[in-house]
Amino acid sequence: IEQAGRNLVLSFRDSVCAQLAAVVAAKTEKAYSPEALAALVPATVKAWAKNPEAESLAVLLSPKDLDALEGAFKSSLGAELSRGLELKADPSLASGFRIGSKDGSAYYDYSAESVAALFSSYLNPRVSAIMKDAAGVLKG
Numbered sequence: 001i002e003q004a005g006r007n008l009v010l011s012f013r014d015s016v017c018a019q020l021a022a023v024v025a026a027k028t029e030k031a032y033s034p035e036a037l038a039a040l041v042p043a044t045v046k047a048w049a050k051n052p053e054a055e056s057l058a059v060l061l062s063p064k065d066l067d068a069l070e071g072a073f074k075s076s077l078g079a080e081l082s083r084g085l086e087l088k089a090d091p092s093l094a095s096g097f098r099i100g101s102k103d104g105s106a107y108y109d110y111s112a113e114s115v116a117a118l119f120s121s122y123l124n125p126r127v128s129a130i131m132k133d134a135a136g137v138l139k140g
Helices: 002-031 034-049 063-076 078-082 112-139
Strands: 057-061 086-089 096-101 107-111
Touching: 002 112, 034 057, 034 063, 034 078, 034 096, 034 107, 057 063, 063 078, 063 086, 096 112, 107 112
Parallel strands: 057 086
Antiparallel strands: 057 096, 096 107
């Protein structure tokens, strides 16, 4: 019975973590609105461009976001575009963006999926601790 109770708690914890991950993923994707991307991408590019080795940058966005924001980026990133910055569509991105060197040797992943995974990895241990504490209260 004790093992069955433990399995039930573990199963419930896994279910809560999965539900939490789904909520985090949905909210993170929604947070990458066109307005947010119009502010985040130029700020990130300008910060990255301060690095002396960052002479050949590329920004990858979903095709939908690139179509919607390309004009805004051309005005906000004109100097960087004239120095070789490339804006590219990446069909594997649903939301968010990636920035890195054109050759792909280094990049930062700000995709909704990647950011949601970071949030989830932070939250899951806390959920586990809460569940462990709750199971201890039930035993006592």
